[in-house]
Amino acid sequence: MPHTKYEQLQANDPEIRRTKILEALETKDLSVEFTDPLENEMVLNMGPQHPATHGVLRILISLDGETVMKAVPEVGYLHRGYEKLAEAMTYHEFIPHTDRLDYLQPIHNNVAYAMAVEKLLHLEITERGKYIRTICSELGRIQSHLISFGTYVMDIGALTPFLWAMREREKILDIYDLITGVRFTTSYTRIGGVAQDITDEAISGIKKFLDEFPKYLKEMRDIVERNKIFIVRTEGIGYLSKEELINLGITGPLLRAAGVERDLRKEEPYLLYDKLDFNIPVYPESDCLSRYYIRVEEMIESAKIIRQCLEKIPEGPYNTLNPKKVLPKKERVYSKMEELIHDFMLINFGVNPPKGESYFAVESSKGELGFYIKSDGSGHPFRLKIRSPSFSNIQSLSYIMKNCMISDTVVIIGSIDPVMGEADK
């Protein structure tokens, strides 16, 4: 009997061979033999608990020897249903949930969401509020890129820059503590402004950080960029053509590393970005090394932006004067009748934007982070869609990983820098 099965395995049709092998595996039939073990592709399951996947990303990789023939990313292991939850809560209540989207730069998500709601409300924020938000979002970008930088080089094998990057990030978290009162999940913005004013202590803290940051960044770069192992493992790896990336809807550093100068801060300027002087780093190579350079240079540009903002930041109110839409100060709620009424109405019934739809997007550190909101006139969003950059970027993995070596897969994931909280929503 084993003889006939052996013959069936010899069949030329790979589909028949495959079903026979699966049959044999299911019945635990040990009599089946492979003619040529090297002929068969191996399927490797990477994740969702793999340290190099930066969260709970799962990739099924089909291997021929050490070459990846096909890679299929699977997401959804961190799906919390935020779009459904948003429909059952007021616009203010959703702000803490935006922290948990891209948890490497919570403050940037807060800014993006608050601005999306303000666009729906046609609410203009104050000049000081804009400065505070710009500073916060650029600090968020540095924070996110530092993590990306550290984990990326750690995946390649360098542990020291990771520790240094985490040390710098720790300083940013301390600054968040001064600005928002919280180190990590900041929930800082409110509709129409921010939760509290930025203090002089926080400003001097940011200044101190900015003075030291270029020196430490140079230290980190020196140890990485002159390392031959790093360059050999990243240069020319993970190439995908510009046209392909555009077709795949990729945004952010990945697209800029392919020579497309697309940055929403320049193209659809929001906050103060049309008044500030900064460059958009663009590299034409579209490989893992150029993605690294884009992130590092963006950190320098962000530091430049924050410095300009700190020089020009005006005095004045940080919240818009619109009591029907903007939450009053807490101490006034406790002592003044008018504010108590407004607070009660805002908390219980919400801001009630006019009927209609609105889309607003910012350039986050991963790409275009947008919120599509449909309002039916009530205090809850009728529909809130999060356009998360990581979700789109992960889609490109199967195209980038094709025909690369298995050792390069972790490098490619690191160069894409996905955050699963955002991809899974």
Next chain:
Amino acid sequence: MTGERLELIKQKLSSFSVEYQDVNGTACIVTTTDKILEICTLLKDDTELGYDMLLDEVGMDNFTKSARFEVICNLYSTIFKDRLFLKVIIPDPKNPVTPSLAHIWKSADWYEREVYDMFGIIYENHPDLRRVYMPDEFEYFPLRKDFPTMGIPGSISLPNK
């Protein structure tokens, strides 16, 4: 979007039955599923329009008797640096079917899987129409308005041990 560009789009799409809307400052084309593939091919391949990026597909459940479901495509032109929405109204609420755009923009692959997962909108000729977030054996479509926010007890089987 400038008025000139909107005029250009109107001129190019004059042979199709479409309507125009304004989504808080961005132009939006409203159409049904009939000619959607032709319209999308034109929007992408025409050198003067050049909407080469599909950034997102937003599913929407209006919970009305007719035209319950719609899908909003978020298009972007990297050449002209211009954004455009394309709203596709799906006529049959009982059996929501629309042609897949995955053969025009590759990015539509996952976006359509997400819309299918959340709203149960079936995409014809989709290369790989599976659920993207929810488990494969899940029977409901969570973002439909008739799905309760608290979930349906017992709809997801827990591990035995």
